[in-house]
Amino acid sequence: MIISFHYNIGNQGIFHNSIMFVKKALFAVPNSKSLPIGLVARFSSATGDIGVTVNDKTGVATVKLQRAPVNSLNTGFLKNIESTLDSLEKEKARGLILTSGLPKIFTAGLDILELYNCTTESLTTFWTQLQSTWLKLHATSFPSVALINGHAPGAGCQLAMSCEYRIMLGPKYTIGLNETKMGIIAPFWFVDTMIDTLGPRQAELALTSGKLFTSSEALKVGLIDEEVGSEEEGVAKAEAFLSQYATIPGTARKLTKLMIREKTISNLVKNKDKDLKNVIDLITSAQVQKGLGLYLQSLKKK
Numbered sequence: 001m002i003i004s005f006h007y008n009i010g011n012q013g014i015f016h017n018s019i020m021f022v023k024k025a026l027f028a029v030p031n032s033k034s035l036p037i038g039l040v041a042r043f044s045s046a047t048g049d050i051g052v053t054v055n056d057k058t059g060v061a062t063v064k065l066q067r068a069p070v071n072s073l074n075t076g077f078l079k080n081i082e083s084t085l086d087s088l089e090k091e092k093a094r095g096l097i098l099t100s101g102l103p104k105i106f107t108a109g110l111d112i113l114e115l116y117n118c119t120t121e122s123l124t125t126f127w128t129q130l131q132s133t134w135l136k137l138h139a140t141s142f143p144s145v146a147l148i149n150g151h152a153p154g155a156g157c158q159l160a161m162s163c164e165y166r167i168m169l170g171p172k173y174t175i176g177l178n179e180t181k182m183g184i185i186a187p188f189w190f191v192d193t194m195i196d197t198l199g200p201r202q203a204e205l206a207l208t209s210g211k212l213f214t215s216s217e218a219l220k221v222g223l224i225d226e227e228v229g230s231e232e233e234g235v236a237k238a239e240a241f242l243s244q245y246a247t248i249p250g251t252a253r254k255l256t257k258l259m260i261r262e263k264t265i266s267n268l269v270k271n272k273d274k275d276l277k278n279v280i281d282l283i284t285s286a287q288v289q290k291g292l293g294l295y296l297q298s299l300k301k302k
């Protein structure tokens with residue numbers, strides 16, 4: 001007998017931050033021994049869907065980002081991601097596999113429409129949400145794997161780097177912090193995270209050129225940990241990575257992770273306002289607005 005629970009996770013407009021977990025159905029699946037056992041959830045809202053499947057044997061949650069066409073991160077989607085992480089913390093998930101439910105794209109990074117023609121007020125709301133979602137992901141108490149099954153430029157790379165292990169589907173997709181290519185600057189906490197991941201030498205080379213790495217280049221510099229040929233292989237590798245923690249006491253694991261990440265985390269926590277001011281000054285300048293407009297046009301022209 002297969003036992004399945006359905007999370008009924010509210011539309012953010014209705015439930016705001018309180019994601020509701022409702023045990024809805026208990027049913028038998030005839031003639032099936034191999035169906036995944038687990039908790040299944042779907043988070044729907046106008047600002048993106050987040051599918052959550054929790055394996056009730058291992059406690060590992062697979063979180064699939066789904067905001068067509070390219071999983072770009074706007075305020076609402078970031079808020080949904082944060083709420084999902086909050087729920088996983090509350091439910092004491094034993095691990096996270098963060099991946100995309102869209103073909104070809106992990107996430108296209110920040111929604112450029114949140115930066116273009118923005119007001120100081122809308123940019124403040126957006127950026128504050130980005131800071132908050134990132135802090136949550138970077139400091140999860142459970143181990144995390146990014147299964148990068150598509151392109152991951154800009155903040156897509158930042159999300160992946162905040163997971164503890166990165167597995168990327170090769171060979172077609174690219175990953176990296178490409179801000180300088182767009183004529184903007186990566187915020188200091190993106191830079192810190194890249195230095196933590198690659199070391200200062202490779203981070204400097206990558207950031208100054210806005211390099212988007214292919215999966216094999218990313219593997220060489222340590223931006224990803226494994227390259228796989230199929231999603232199935234990626235899932236198996238992610239599960240194998242997470243399974244090693246089944247025998248490691250959770251508190252010891254979490255405190256060790258936080259000790260290592262503390263400098264980067266507290267740098268943002270202490271300097272949130274300064275970061276926001278930098279972003280407002282840069283993004284609302286006429287020159288950057290013009291550049292963003294041209295960049296958006298170039299994306300649409302393809």
Ligand SMILES: CCCCCCCCCC/C=C/CC(=O)SCCNC(=O)CCNC(=O)[C@H](O)C(C)(C)COP(=O)(O)OP(=O)(O)OC[C@H]1O[C@@H](n2cnc3c(N)ncnc32)[C@H](O)[C@@H]1OP(=O)(O)O
Pocket residue numbers: 069070072104105107108109110111112113151153154155156178179184185186187188278279282283296299300301302
């Ligand atoms: C001391 C001073 C300190 C100052 C600090 C300042 C800090 C400011 C920092 C700002 C940080 C930014 C980080 C970022 O994440 S910026 C965004 C980076 N992302 C990108 O550059 C990705 C751009 N997109 C692509 O390269 C491609 O779209 C893709 C992801 C490779 C997918 O290609 P594909 O061919 O499949 O799809 P299309 O290109 O046709 O795109 C489909 C539609 O989606 C729109 N699109 C794509 N990306 C974005 C995006 N990031 N935001 C919004 N919209 C996006 C695209 O325009 C198409 O729209 P259409 O259907 O209307 O044509």
